[in-house]
Amino acid sequence: MSDPHRLSGTVVWLLGRAAQRGHQHAQERLAAAGIRKWHYAVLAALAEYGAQSQADIGRRLSLDRSDMVAVLNDLQGDGYVTREPDPADRRRNIVTISEAGSRALDGFDRLIAEADDHLLADVSAADRERLIALLQQIAHV
Numbered sequence: 001m002s003d004p005h006r007l008s009g010t011v012v013w014l015l016g017r018a019a020q021r022g023h024q025h026a027q028e029r030l031a032a033a034g035i036r037k038w039h040y041a042v043l044a045a046l047a048e049y050g051a052q053s054q055a056d057i058g059r060r061l062s063l064d065r066s067d068m069v070a071v072l073n074d075l076q077g078d079g080y081v082t083r084e085p086d087p088a089d090r091r092r093n094i095v096t097i098s099e100a101g102s103r104a105l106d107g108f109d110r111l112i113a114e115a116d117d118h119l120l121a122d123v124s125a126a127d128r129e130r131l132i133a134l135l136q137q138i139a140h141v
Contacts, residue, residue: 025115033111038071043080043105046097053092080104
């Protein structure tokens, strides 16, 4: 006889399902604004940690080098970031969020907050805070 909670009772399964739902809500909102999740993640990392090399952003976000170049090409094309050679090492580019990127990020942040609210509509404010604390503990952030 198998355990009736083999999937629905495991943290790993439930976290994965919750993450899928959360990503779907976020992607739908971001797509309506003409941006994808990696674009948002790069802008958020630049806003939070300041100008940095393409490689450092990729490592921070676990984003493949070729994917990083494509995302940065899109963001630069939209005027959201600038890339300049690193004066200390001309082989590296330093990426900086632009004023337009910062303004756009504020709007994207609101979309992510809407996705959070939609996902957690049935969860109390106290439980939301506890959930965030637990997820930060699990993720080591």
